[in-house]
Amino acid sequence: MSDLNIIIDNGNQIETDDFLFFDDEKVEHVPKESTVYDLLVMLGIFKSKTEARKNWNREQLKSGYQEIKNIGKYKKALYILNPI
Numbered sequence: 001m002s003d004l005n006i007i008i009d010n011g012n013q014i015e016t017d018d019f020l021f022f023d024d025e026k027v028e029h030v031p032k033e034s035t036v037y038d039l040l041v042m043l044g045i046f047k048s049k050t051e052a053r054k055n056w057n058r059e060q061l062k063s064g065y066q067e068i069k070n071i072g073k074y075k076k077a078l079y080i081l082n083p084i
Helices: 017-022 036-043 049-055
Strands: 004-009 028-031 064-071 076-082
Touching: 004 017, 004 036, 017 076, 028 036, 036 049, 036 064, 036 076
Parallel strands: 004 028, 004 076
Antiparallel strands: 064 076
Protein backbone atom coordinates (compact mmCIF):
# COMPACT_ATOMS: atom_id res chain seq x y z
CA MET A 1 0.00 0.00 0.00
CA SER A 2 1.32 3.44 -0.81
CA ASP A 3 0.05 6.64 0.82
CA LEU A 4 -2.97 6.51 3.10
CA ASN A 5 -5.76 9.08 3.54
CA ILE A 6 -7.37 8.82 6.97
CA ILE A 7 -10.36 10.43 8.67
CA ILE A 8 -10.65 9.75 12.37
CA ASP A 9 -14.32 9.19 13.23
CA ASN A 10 -14.57 11.19 16.43
CA GLY A 11 -18.12 12.43 15.90
CA ASN A 12 -17.05 15.88 14.68
CA GLN A 13 -16.73 15.19 10.96
CA ILE A 14 -19.24 16.36 8.39
CA GLU A 15 -20.39 14.55 5.26
CA THR A 16 -18.28 16.68 2.91
CA ASP A 17 -14.96 16.13 4.74
CA ASP A 18 -13.97 13.25 2.42
CA PHE A 19 -14.33 15.42 -0.67
CA LEU A 20 -13.05 18.70 0.82
CA PHE A 21 -9.79 17.22 2.07
CA PHE A 22 -9.13 14.28 -0.26
CA ASP A 23 -11.09 14.98 -3.49
CA ASP A 24 -11.89 11.66 -5.19
CA GLU A 25 -9.09 9.70 -3.53
CA LYS A 26 -9.82 6.64 -1.40
CA VAL A 27 -10.31 7.49 2.28
CA GLU A 28 -10.12 5.13 5.25
CA HIS A 29 -12.28 5.90 8.29
CA VAL A 30 -10.84 4.74 11.60
CA PRO A 31 -12.25 4.86 15.15
CA LYS A 32 -11.35 7.75 17.44
CA GLU A 33 -9.36 5.36 19.64
CA SER A 34 -6.84 4.79 16.83
CA THR A 35 -3.25 5.84 17.41
CA VAL A 36 -0.46 6.72 15.02
CA TYR A 37 0.83 3.20 15.67
CA ASP A 38 -2.39 1.68 14.29
CA LEU A 39 -2.06 3.82 11.17
CA LEU A 40 1.58 2.83 10.65
CA VAL A 41 0.56 -0.83 10.77
CA MET A 42 -2.26 -0.13 8.26
CA LEU A 43 0.28 1.57 6.00
CA GLY A 44 2.53 -1.50 6.21
CA ILE A 45 5.50 0.23 7.79
CA PHE A 46 5.46 -2.04 10.85
CA LYS A 47 4.11 -5.58 11.27
CA SER A 48 2.58 -4.93 14.68
CA LYS A 49 1.56 -2.15 17.01
CA THR A 50 4.24 -3.29 19.45
CA GLU A 51 6.94 -2.93 16.79
CA ALA A 52 5.58 0.50 15.87
CA ARG A 53 5.65 1.68 19.51
CA LYS A 54 9.22 0.47 19.87
CA ASN A 55 10.55 2.11 16.70
CA TRP A 56 8.40 5.19 15.99
CA ASN A 57 9.88 8.34 17.55
CA ARG A 58 8.32 11.00 15.32
CA GLU A 59 5.10 12.99 15.66
CA GLN A 60 1.91 11.68 17.22
CA LEU A 61 -1.68 12.38 16.13
CA LYS A 62 -3.01 15.87 16.76
CA SER A 63 -6.30 17.63 16.09
CA GLY A 64 -7.00 19.07 12.64
CA TYR A 65 -5.28 18.14 9.39
CA GLN A 66 -1.85 16.57 9.51
CA GLU A 67 0.62 15.16 7.00
CA ILE A 68 3.33 12.72 7.99
CA LYS A 69 5.65 12.17 5.02
CA ASN A 70 8.83 10.27 4.17
CA ILE A 71 7.94 7.24 6.28
CA GLY A 72 10.14 4.21 5.83
CA LYS A 73 12.49 3.31 3.02
CA TYR A 74 9.75 3.70 0.39
CA LYS A 75 8.93 7.26 1.57
CA LYS A 76 5.24 6.57 2.22
CA ALA A 77 2.90 9.20 3.67
CA LEU A 78 -0.11 9.52 5.97
CA TYR A 79 -2.66 12.28 5.36
CA ILE A 80 -4.85 12.50 8.44
CA LEU A 81 -7.95 14.50 9.26
CA ASN A 82 -8.81 14.48 12.96
CA PRO A 83 -11.81 16.88 13.05
CA ILE A 84 -11.83 19.43 15.84
